[in-house]
Amino acid sequence: MSKWVYMFGGGRTEGRAGMKDLLGGKGANLAEMAAIGLPVPPGFTITTDVCTFYYANGRTYPAGLEDAIEAGVAHIASVMGASFGDRKQPLLLSVRSGARASMPGMMDTILNLGLNDDTVLGLIETSGDARFAWDSYRRFVQMYSDVVLGIGHHYFEELLEDLKADRGYILDTDLQAGDWKELLGSYKALVMKRSGAPFPDDPYDQLRGAIGAVFSSWMNQRAITYRRLHDIPEAWGTAVNVQAMVFGNMGSDCATGVAFTRDPSTGEDTFFGEYLVNAQGEDVVAGIRTPQHLTILGKQANQSDLPALEELMPDVFRQLDAIRRILEKHYRDMQDIEFTVQRGALWMLQTRTGKRTPAAALKIAVDLAREGLITREEAVMRVDPGQIDQLLHPMLDPRAIRDVLTTGLPASPGAASGKLVFTAADAEAWVRRGEKVILARVETSPEDIGGMHVAEGVLTSRGGMTSHAAVVARGMGRPCVAGAGAVRINVTDRVMTVLGREIREGDLLTLDGSTGQVIYGAVPMVRPDLGKDFSLLMEWADSIRRMGVRANAETPADARVARSFGAEGIGLCRTEHMFFEPGRIVHVRQMILARDEDGRRQALDLLRPYQRADFIEIFRIMHGLPVTIRLLDPPLHEFLPHTDADIQEVADSAGVDVRTVRQAIAQMAESNPMLGHRGCRLGITFPEIYAMQCQAIFEAAIEVPPKDAPSMVEVMIPLVATRRELELTKAIVDQAAKDVFARCGKTIPYKVGTMIELPRAALCAGDLADDAEFFSFGTNDLTQTALGISRDDAAHFMDAYHRHGVYAKDPFVSIDCEGVGELVKIATVRGRAAHPGLKVGVCGEHGGDPDSIDFFEGIGLDYVSCSPYRVPIARLAAARSACRRIGNGHKELADSTA
Ligand code: PEP
């Protein structure tokens, strides 16, 4: 026969904390606290299996439940020395829901159950307080009628207000025992009128009704919505906890409170909590009375005049403080607790893992490991990479008021405020005169790099999570809100409208790149101090992880940030960004518009010294670590001028007229540039471009002294689909190396590898691996080409796709494991079969996404490469994935208790 009910308290506890699936979170923790000897009011838990049965059998209960409940009530009664329905020593009960995952406030609770016209007399006697007893009784009738009989609170509130008006009372506390008793009469009449039946007097009828209502509340709209938002399966069901009532509102020696065993905002090891004297649980959270602090320190820190529990009830406080330590040791984590003091006796009503800020999560994890309560692996598992992400960027002060205009995609985390500008040139000009700016564009192009670099933050009205703006902003660590569709930008008039509001150039704007909010005005910011705890956790993560973590960086500034965040090399240096620097773009344009190879060579000769200097600087910064340089990738027309002034400048420097330049621009237009003349196709059609880049790379590598040189120079070919493409372009690289080495009389080691970013390349990886010394998955393009979804246009429909559950997450953010991930897996297996030991990494945006990193760990990639600001996130995520795999029994955990 199944066991439907588990008792706890009074030396008879049947459940434990590990039984959350069956007993729910609250029930399991009540059992655990009772089992370790903490003062818990006795009770019993009706299991989630009963809930499952209830819904599977037309809302009926399994045979034997009724008897088990009666036994449970008898257990509570015997521990409390009271009896259910007894006139002298009435037992009163609370009935609460408790699912596996906490669903605060979503389901129903009933307190003071067991009261009727008889038992209230017993309560008057045992409490010695008639006012309290009648008030408790009417609270029960009101709560029960609402939850079980469906008669809304407001009907009862109206009756209470009428009575107060009639008597000239202002506060509820003005009511005397007789008033409450009289009100109760009206309450019961109301119940009779609205439900057509008298309020149930029999305590067992009351209990049956309450249990049914709690099970039913699993399917109320609030609970259904909450489950959908938090991915809680309906099949889990809820448990029901029936417990002896304890009262925090029986007089001035009573209290009720909530507390955290450590400070949930800072993580400091201080007891943090609030309480109210002579109150019931809901009064603390309702915010009607000002709660008092638990500790004298807390009271002082908050400049409160009200006495701390430590002063008012020192014995109770000492006992509670000891329980705080016991719970932390026992659960090995910070706890969120609820307690009640009845006539000087402390009762624990709840304990659960406490929610905390990212800063607190970090501090608590590191402190607990240092204190020896958890291992280093556990500490690493306790900090979510998303929390580290938040810590690395300035955040909006959570207390500040926000005038939110609209919400776009949270494309690059962190917050920024500045004056609104609409062009990259304006951004640069305004910053030169000392302003801080936010750059708003419909979408950005490589031309906007300068403006993006000086701006505090970037806003676009179009484009997805891997649009140019998003990728570049993340790379720069610049906050960015992308694809804010409600924003209409009018560059000509320097104004944007958002849902009817006009925002002009120079107006202050704040972006929250972590939530996608676009806010009017400047919101105050806070930047949490990372400090020693952060470095320590990262050290632990590094000692655990298997995969390498590199950075995508192309400027010296990015490379420095990457190194300071612990990058183990550069996994992707996108050389095209180097072409946009002032002084160069004009030569680039000259090169593109040249009529023949000679013209191109002349322009390339002018560019080579710049490229060489760039590489020298990056090599020095990355000394001792590998650097992967990708040859030119984007369609050339991205470099072409758009403004009249730029077109004129190019015409002048090339010695042609403006019309010729315009014609050339028109000729180069492509209808589908992402699938057009780009990547290795450029190297094949204009080999001199790749030759120039390689010459600069090898000259730079030879020029830096060995102690300042990278451990390996890796040249990478973009957008390869066929082996022949790789052969042709690799030949250019090898020839350039040969020429430079011969001329300088010196050689350096180098490798040539390919990006895998087209489905054909993934499928034919075995073929490519014959010629490639490494693979790096360009998962941005691979996602785009595998799913046939344009990187830059996805934002328009991704939201709808998400709502309809087409992709669980934006596939440009988190790898589509079944599709794109499968291609990565196939390519890795086939590549390594052909080329044993082939080094395989990822350099698309997914390289910085924790869920994708978990997938890459699972298929055994060698490293991930991500934007510099994500390097710590990737280090932590890679360590967590390794821990999970070790946890699955792949490898023994080293004994690393701190
Ligand atoms: C990619 O496609 O994933 C990649 C890294 O290259 P890019 O984003 O520069 O196209």
Ligand code: MG
């Ligand atoms: Mg690519």
